[in-house]
Amino acid sequence: MADKEFDIIVYGATGYTGRLVAEYLDKHYRDRDDGPKWAMAGRSLEKLEAVRDEIGAPKDTPLVVADADDAAALEEMCKRTKVVLTTVGPYQLYGDKLLAACVKTGTDYADLCGEPAWMAEKIAEHEEAAKNSGARICFSSGFDSIPFDLGVLMTQKVAKERYGKPAPRIRGRVRAMQGTFSGGTAASLGATMKAAAKNPKIINVLRDPFALAPGFDGPEQPSGMIPKYEKDLDKWAAPFVMAPINTKNVHRTNFLLGHPYGEDFQYDEMVLTSPGEAGKKMAEAAAEMMKNPFGAKPPKPGEGPSKEERENGYYDILFVAEMENGETFHYGVKGKYDPGYGSTSRMLAETGIALANSDGPGGIGTPGSFLGEDLVKRLEEHAEISFAAEN
Structure with missing residues (x-):
């Protein structure tokens, strides 16, 4: 240039x-x-x-x-x-x-x-x-979608180093998060819903996990929209409001790079609650909130948390790689600062x-x-985001 x-x-x-x-x-x-x-x-x-x-x-x-x-x-x-x-x-x-x-x-x-x-x-x-x-x-x-896009990319790097092949299935799970979604995120969802009301074809795009990989029709994907108990993690999992965009970007990266994750790759995202009946109730409540994720008074563009709130925020995302032989391993992406503003x-x-x-x-x-791994290195060195295998 x-x-x-x-x-x-x-x-x-x-x-x-x-x-x-x-x-x-x-x-x-x-x-x-x-x-x-x-x-x-x-x-x-x-x-x-x-x-x-x-x-x-x-x-x-x-x-x-x-x-x-x-x-x-x-x-x-x-x-x-x-x-x-x-x-x-x-x-x-x-x-x-x-x-x-x-x-x-x-x-x-x-x-x-x-x-x-x-x-x-x-x-x-x-x-x-x-x-x-x-x-x-x-x-x-x-925050949509770098930690998830790069988290999957790095998880697959570990899979190839350990097993010589990519993981055919990865679960993205938000373990913890403190902070707020941005007013821009809320406004974008509102604008999308209004556009879909005028043009029903948009609904098909929103539902298609491969909508950003034109011409590619991949395998059926886990929905991530139904609360479920995940035995290996001993926690309930609930729908995650950003999954519809993050999953599409993960599949687009795979598509653009020539399917290094495989053409049969499956991926979904959810939020972890806790074990037992309490965790189940929290997951069910979260699923109900998905009908109106930002509530009666969503944040507006131009509004946001205080500096103290931004600096006290954080997020912790787990990626569970499932290999063909039944083995699994964990990879984590953790960030300091409010995800929707400070870290974004x-x-x-x-x-x-x-x-x-x-x-x-x-x-x-x-x-x-x-940008791939070059951006991972920059984020680790400058933005206080960590990327690491956990087992």
């Missing part, structure tokens, strides 16, 4: 999550020789200046003005940078023109999208053009840096397919 004015532009830097990304880049990399050249972008210069001052970034931090509805301004912005990181969602409402601008200008892109119907639409619309322009379009570069902002920033520091063919992919 030719030299650009910036390595990264953070688009949506005046929003709640966008400012966290900007703050992380400033605080973590300001005095480091390996830090990226980056800028803050949004539709209002006044708001950009205010956020720059609020997060304590230097006065000379570059600011770029571009409205999400102004295709020409977005193209000019994209021409100035190697990578655009965008937190402006729901992407199905505000993301079309920025994505098109990145594809047209050959600019790498990463977002926090958890909207599979929109993603499937954009894959059909832009994949060939992205391959031609060299733009790497990297969806779902936050770090993951998006590090994805951007990894893209800026690497080359590769264009297309529409995933963190696992584009």
Whole structure:
């Protein structure tokens, strides 16, 4: 990629999550020789200046003005940078023109999208053009779906090292989590449900575990939607609200890499509760909550937890690999900070840096397919996320 004015532009830097990304880049990399050249972008210069001052970034931090509805301004912005990181969602409402601008200008892109119907639409619309322009379009570069996408990738690495072949079945299980889902996640789900009400075909996309692997029809997958007791873990498992997007991204990574997990690979995600009758009741209650996962008053985009709440958050994800011979092993991904904001902002920033520091063919992919173990190393070194086999 030719030299650009910036390595990264953070688009949506005046929003709640966008400012966290900007703050992380400033605080973590300001005095480091390996830090990226980056800028803050949004539709209002006044708001950009205010956020720059609020997060304590230097006065000379570059600011770029571009409205999400102004295709020409977005193209000019994209021409100035190697990578655009965008937190402006729901992407199905505000993301079309920025994505098109990145594809047209050959600019790498990463977002926090958890909207599979929109993603499937954009894959059909832009994949060939992205391959031609060299733009790497990297969806779902936050808590959905990096810990799960990369967790499966690393679990399969261990399986191949130990057994010489991938695990045909992996269970993703959230063992513990403290924190909140972002207002953007809630808004994205709401926008998706409204779109599905108008276009019933979207329901088919949401139900299809291989919706992001066009042309591939894989094996039947475990649903993960019915509470069940898992004897080997001695705990009940309940549905996980992010499973519908994470599982699709895991299968897309497998698809794009040429099925290194196998074409018969099965994967599902659930949340672990506890053993006994109490665990069963918790799992059943969680399943009932799936009908309205964010409650009567969902978080709104732009809202979020306090700094203390973000810093006290954490998550712990278990991957259970089941081999053909009946043996199993465990792999864990653990992260510090609130998953929906504190850790997500770090993951998006590090994805951007990894893209800026690497080359590769264009297309529409995933963190696992584009960056793989290189991103794992970055997250371990900078974002306080650990990846490790447990037995």
